[in-house]
Amino acid sequence: METISFIIGNFGYIVELTVQHIAIVSVAVGLAIITGVPIGIAITQNQRAADIVLYTAAIIITIPSIALFGIMIPILSTIGQGIGYLPAVIAILLYSQLPIIRNTYTAIANVDPALREAARGMGMTSFQRLRKVEIPLAVPVIMAGVRTAVVMNIGVAAIAAYIGAGGLGTLISRGISQTDPRQLIAGALAVSILAITADFSLLWLQKRFTPRGLQSSKA
Amino acid sequence: MIRLEDLTKIFQTPSGDITAADRINMDVPEGNICVLLGPSGCGKTTTMKMVNRLIEPTSGKIFIGGEDVTSKDPISLRRSIGYVIQQIGLFPNQTIEDNICAVPDLLGWDRKKSRTRAGELLEMVALDPATFLGRFPKELSGGQQQRVGVIRALAADPPVMLMDEPFGAIDPINREVIQDEFLRMQKEIKKTIMFVSHDIDEAVKMADKIAIFDAGQLIQYDSPDDLLAHPKNSFIADFVGGDRTLKRLRLIRVEDAMTKDPPRVTADDTLDKAVNLMEEHGHISIVMVGPKGRARGVVYLSDARGKKGKVGDSHDKLPVSVHVGEDLRTAVSSMFMHDEASLACVDSDGIYKGYVTQRGITHLLGATYRDQ
Numbered sequence: 001m002e003t004i005s006f007i008i009g010n011f012g013y014i015v016e017l018t019v020q021h022i023a024i025v026s027v028a029v030g031l032a033i034i035t036g037v038p039i040g041i042a043i044t045q046n047q048r049a050a051d052i053v054l055y056t057a058a059i060i061i062t063i064p065s066i067a068l069f070g071i072m073i074p075i076l077s078t079i080g081q082g083i084g085y086l087p088a089v090i091a092i093l094l095y096s097q098l099p100i101i102r103n104t105y106t107a108i109a110n111v112d113p114a115l116r117e118a119a120r121g122m123g124m125t126s127f128q129r130l131r132k133v134e135i136p137l138a139v140p141v142i143m144a145g146v147r148t149a150v151v152m153n154i155g156v157a158a159i160a161a162y163i164g165a166g167g168l169g170t171l172i173s174r175g176i177s178q179t180d181p182r183q184l185i186a187g188a189l190a191v192s193i194l195a196i197t198a199d200f201s202l203l204w205l206q207k208r209f210t211p212r213g214l215q216s217s218k219a
Numbered sequence: 220m221i222r223l224e225d226l227t228k229i230f231q232t233p234s235g236d237i238t239a240a241d242r243i244n245m246d247v248p249e250g251n252i253c254v255l256l257g258p259s260g261c262g263k264t265t266t267m268k269m270v271n272r273l274i275e276p277t278s279g280k281i282f283i284g285g286e287d288v289t290s291k292d293p294i295s296l297r298r299s300i301g302y303v304i305q306q307i308g309l310f311p312n313q314t315i316e317d318n319i320c321a322v323p324d325l326l327g328w329d330r331k332k333s334r335t336r337a338g339e340l341l342e343m344v345a346l347d348p349a350t351f352l353g354r355f356p357k358e359l360s361g362g363q364q365q366r367v368g369v370i371r372a373l374a375a376d377p378p379v380m381l382m383d384e385p386f387g388a389i390d391p392i393n394r395e396v397i398q399d400e401f402l403r404m405q406k407e408i409k410k411t412i413m414f415v416s417h418d419i420d421e422a423v424k425m426a427d428k429i430a431i432f433d434a435g436q437l438i439q440y441d442s443p444d445d446l447l448a449h450p451k452n453s454f455i456a457d458f459v460g461g462d463r464t465l466k467r468l469r470l471i472r473v474e475d476a477m478t479k480d481p482p483r484v485t486a487d488d489t490l491d492k493a494v495n496l497m498e499e500h501g502h503i504s505i506v507m508v509g510p511k512g513r514a515r516g517v518v519y520l521s522d523a524r525g526k527k528g529k530v531g532d533s534h535d536k537l538p539v540s541v542h543v544g545e546d547l548r549t550a551v552s553s554m555f556m557h558d559e560a561s562l563a564c565v566d567s568d569g570i571y572k573g574y575v576t577q578r579g580i581t582h583l584l585g586a587t588y589r590d591q
Binding site for chain 1: 271273293294295296297298299302304306307308309310311312313314321322325355356357371372381
């Protein structure tokens with residue numbers, strides 16, 4: 001009951017934190033798409049490069065976020081950005097690389113060799129092949145990677161409150177330090193709702209972006 | 220039209236060099252279907268893929284229409300050659316229309332022109348444009364997809380086509396249908412075609428010339444009939460099969476094997492006349508024709524001998540006849556089925572044109588061996 005009245009009483013503030021939270025995640029994942037998709041496509045050309053990139057991305061994702069923030073403080077302090085928004089975005093950018101690169105790589109590498117052969121045989125350049133055939137076919141799988149990245153990093157962004165990045169984590173961290181269950185529950189609830197909403201809306205987007213010829217007739 | 224000169228491909232592998240094609244020399248005349256035939260790994264596909272440079276030759280030259288294409292830009296070369304593969308490879312994210320227009324789009328054709336052409340091509344393979352242009356590949360049956368695969372290769376009207384086991388993935392019944400359809404189309408479009416197959420029956424049916432490969436070498440390059448009648452060595456004899464002479468039946472049309480202007484009777488003739496005619500020609504039966512020359516019935520010597528009266532009153536029904544445009548395989552099959560030693564041949568209007576006999580066919584097939 002107290003929690004509910006807290007939420008009602010501070011609704012504006014919670015919305016503000018949610019917007020901050022979304023800003024961190026969307027900017028970071030947006031940048032991750034811009035970097036990760038081309039990397040994922042590029043490494044389909046070279047098995048060794050693919051192994052190295054995918055292993056590196058997998059190692060990065062195993063670093064606990066708290067530790068990653070800690071590592072970045074001295075490095076980013078040199079440009080006066082040791083804490084706050086920038087390290088949060090960088091951390092999420094790094095964490096998003098694995099699902100996005102791996103899904104892009106898998107999707108492109110798994111395009112039916114017959115399609116590639118047909119495209120090559122009719123005289124498409126490798127760029128035309130990517131644009132007309134391989135990327136359209138890979139989009140649903142790439143979008144699934146983006147979805148994973150977003151949902152996972154909504155959680156990571158909550159922890160970024162500890163380095164002063166703002167967002168819904170602020171409520172949680174404050175709830176813990178002030179032993180105030182109202183803030184703690186309100187923050188946790190808001191993060192969960194945000195994650196679920198993001199998951200569903202991205203799923204909808206993923207379906208929208210699936211070429212019609214690939215959609216199963218039942219869906 | 221397509222000429223290969225000492226065309227060679229050596230693949231370098233960790234376990235040593237593999238010669239996939241060894242100094243191949245051949246010439247495919249304009250408008251011909253040349254089937255490259257052989258067991259897997261014989262070099263037929265490698266040879267074909269060197270023509271559009273999907274595989275770069277190690278040495279040797281390829282000429283298309285007199286032009287040496289070994290130094291041409293491979294991208295523009297491929298756009299000028301139709302290419303059909305066994306797995307079809309229709310782009311699932313594109314409509315049938317866009318699939319067909321793939322090469323014209325690459326060539327920068329006017330959109331309206333290419334879309335009109337897509338509709339015309341669909342009509343050529345008996346698919347309704349209004350129904351199919353907007354569909355996606357997965358909404359088509361295997362046979363329909365393969366037809367689209369073929370017309371996609373024809374979209375930019377290339378003079379030369381390469382087909383890599385194009386009908387290999389289709390069930391036997393539909394394969395026959397599509398093969399016949401393609402042969403009918405080829406009569407009009409007269410493309411120069413290199414066609415890879417591992418099926419001798421398909422090769423005999425489709426080819427103007429057959430090239431048989433083994434272990435990277437072109438062993439024999441001949442017309443289907445010559446190849447079946449005179450295999451160059453035991454490898455080819457084995458490959459074309461012990462029943463190779465039977466396969467030749469497919470290559471000969473009834474028209475070319477029948478005895479023309481045969482004796483005949485009409486309903487008004489007397490049985491005496493019929494008997495005389497049969498004895499004169501040494502036949503045991505004679506066909507009765509109607510006023511316009513249509514085959515109407517038959518009189519057997521054993522029935523008519525010694526009887527009086529008109530043919531019209533005592534003839535039998537003609538048990539079976541064969542169209543002059545059919546191949547001899549169909550004719551022989553009919554003879555066996557109806558236990559007949561000879562068969563009346565009729566044209567599309569039912570006019571009696573001639574007859575074929577089992578003896579005559581045997582004689583014809585044997586001629587090429589006796590000449591040796």
